[in-house]
Structures are given as C-alpha cells and as structure tokens.
Amino acid sequence: MQNITKPTVKSKGIYLLPNLLTTAGLFAGFYAVIASMNGRFEASAIAVFVAMIFDGLDGRLARLTNTQSSFGAEYDSMADMVSFGMAPALIAYNWGLADIGKLGWLAAFIYCAGAALRLARFNTQVGVADKRYFQGLASPAAAAIIAGSVWLGQDYGVDGNSVSWLFALITAGTGLLMVSNFRYHSFKQVDWSGKVNFLVMLLVVAVFVVVSVDPALILCCLFYLYACSGPVMTMRNIKRLKVSDVLGDKEVELFQDGTRQTELEEKPSVIDEKTPHN
Known part of the structure; x- marks a missing residue:
C-alpha cells in the first residue's frame, strides 16, 4: 500500500503578544501626533519615549517566546515609521518649525525621509550586517x-x-545622521538573560534615580551624546576619512576590533600586517 504524505499546511493567524506590544507602540506614536496638534508637546514627547519602550520589548519578547514571524517584522517596521518617523517630524514642525515657512517643513521632511530610508536600509541588511553596530543613527534614538x-x-x-x-x-541633521555611514554601538551583544553581580543591580537602580531627578534633561543629554558617538567612533577607527565613510551606499566592513578593512578588490596586495582580520 502506497503511503501518501500530505503537505504540511501552515496555520494562519498572527502571534498575539509581540504584535500587541507593537500595536501599543504604534498607538503611542499616533497619540504623540494628536497631542502635538493640540499643543500638548510635553505629552507628545513622552509618548515617543513610551513607544521606544514598546519597540524594545516586542522584538525581544518574540525571540524569547519563539513567536517571530515575517508579519511581525513587517508590522514592526511600519509601526516604527509612524512612531519614530512621522511623529517626531510633526512634533518638531508643530513645536518650533511652523513659523519659518518652507524651510521648517523641509527640515521636518528631511527627518521623515531619513527615517524611512534608514528603516528600509536596515530591513535589507538583516542577517548580513554586523549586529554589534548600526550603520547610521537608529530611528528610535x-x-x-x-x-x-x-x-x-x-x-x-x-x-x-x-x-x-x-x-x-537639529531636525535636519538628525535625519541625515540616520542615512549616514557612521557606526553606532547597538548593544545587542549584551546578554540580557544572563546572570550579573549584585552591584550591577545597584548600578541599575542608581541610573533610574539619576534619570528621575530631571528626566527631560538627562535623557536628552544621553541621546545627544549617543548621536555624537557615531562620528567620533568612525573617525577614531579609520586613518583617512573618505566621503564613503560618511554618506553613500558603499559597504564598509570592519574587523573584529572595529578598524577599517583594506579594500581588497582595488588593492589586493596591500594589507596592513598589524591589523587582525577574519
């Protein structure tokens, strides 16, 4: 008797919990736009930070619970465009750019377009790029x-x-940083599920205490410093700065220690012997 193997049929539907967090982040971004239109700028700014929290949780939760899916990845990217692309651009325009006319909305558009291009480039580099670094400033930052x-x-x-x-x-410059080739630490190499020393937990508590003293000032300063870290790290790790190290679609590969790789295709015989490579 011949055995007939039935083809496996993938069950339709979406995973609830990670996509629920993505929806919460999308709602926070949408609320930020509405609040800025009504002149509630402090609430709109806080809503963007709330969206950042949900954006950081949904992907990690999906990996921990093994509920990753193509739908979730696409949904997360579209939610990020609203929360970290459209919402900040409209908040910036409503708060301080409307009175300078075309230059105001052009600066907001540069930011919005930069976020869209940043997200598109990130999606095409998944599984290829070095996970330790971001190419360009991440849209949540x-x-x-x-x-x-x-x-x-x-x-x-x-x-x-x-x-x-x-x-x-600031708005236009932030948009350009997103599409730049500056390298930023992603902090993805941190083992969040591992064990840590008790002093580390005390340090975490101290960080929350410091931020709570003046959250607007502390958070703003931290992210400004992070934005400046990309150009500084890039210029420290290369001997000669080129246009392709700042902008353009040229891929720049790094060694394990972060130093710039010699262009083997153009100069196959020239390799710095002091530079370790894979």
Whole structure:
C-alpha cells in the first residue's frame, strides 16, 4: 500500500503578544501626533519615549517566546515609521518649525525621509550586517533627540519659535545622521538573560534615580551624546576619512576590533600586517 504524505499546511493567524506590544507602540506614536496638534508637546514627547519602550520589548519578547514571524517584522517596521518617523517630524514642525515657512517643513521632511530610508536600509541588511553596530543613527534614538529637545524646551519654558533656526538644523541633521555611514554601538551583544553581580543591580537602580531627578534633561543629554558617538567612533577607527565613510551606499566592513578593512578588490596586495582580520 502506497503511503501518501500530505503537505504540511501552515496555520494562519498572527502571534498575539509581540504584535500587541507593537500595536501599543504604534498607538503611542499616533497619540504623540494628536497631542502635538493640540499643543500638548510635553505629552507628545513622552509618548515617543513610551513607544521606544514598546519597540524594545516586542522584538525581544518574540525571540524569547519563539513567536517571530515575517508579519511581525513587517508590522514592526511600519509601526516604527509612524512612531519614530512621522511623529517626531510633526512634533518638531508643530513645536518650533511652523513659523519659518518652507524651510521648517523641509527640515521636518528631511527627518521623515531619513527615517524611512534608514528603516528600509536596515530591513535589507538583516542577517548580513554586523549586529554589534548600526550603520547610521537608529530611528528610535533619532526620535529621542527630537522628542527630548521638545520635552526639555517645555520644561524650561523655551518657546519653540524663538529657537526655530537652531531646531531646524537639529531636525535636519538628525535625519541625515540616520542615512549616514557612521557606526553606532547597538548593544545587542549584551546578554540580557544572563546572570550579573549584585552591584550591577545597584548600578541599575542608581541610573533610574539619576534619570528621575530631571528626566527631560538627562535623557536628552544621553541621546545627544549617543548621536555624537557615531562620528567620533568612525573617525577614531579609520586613518583617512573618505566621503564613503560618511554618506553613500558603499559597504564598509570592519574587523573584529572595529578598524577599517583594506579594500581588497582595488588593492589586493596591500594589507596592513598589524591589523587582525577574519
């Protein structure tokens, strides 16, 4: 009697828990837009940070519970575009860019387009790029710079219209950092499920205490420092800065210690013997 093997049929449906967190992040981003339209800029900025928390949780939860899916990855990317692309751009425009006319909305558009290009490039490099580093400033960190600046301005009574030109430069510059080739630490090599010393937990508590003293100022400063770390790290790890190290679609591979690899295709015989390579 001949055995007939039936083809396996994938069960339809989506995983609830990770996509629920993604939806919560999407809601926070949408709320941030609505709040900024109503002039509630502090609430809109805080909503962006809330969206960052949900964005950090959904992917890790999916990996821990083995509920990863192509649908979840695509949904997460679209939610990120709303929360870290559209929402910060509109918050920036409503808070301090509307009064400078076309230059204001152009700066906001540069940021929004930079976020879209950053997310598209990240999706095409999944499984290929070095997980220890981001190529360009990550969109959640870029959103934190915009939201943190607005939150800090609101806390200290700064009128957005009085710093329109400066804020336009910050907004456009943040958008350009997202599409740059600067390398940023991703912190993905940290073992979050491993055991740590008791002093580490005390340090974590101390960090929460420090942030709670003035969350707007502390968070804003932290993300500004992180944004500056990319150019600094890139310039430290290469001997001669080229245009392709800053912008462009040229792939720049790094060694394990972060130093720049010699272009073997152009100069196959020239290799720095002091530089370890894979």
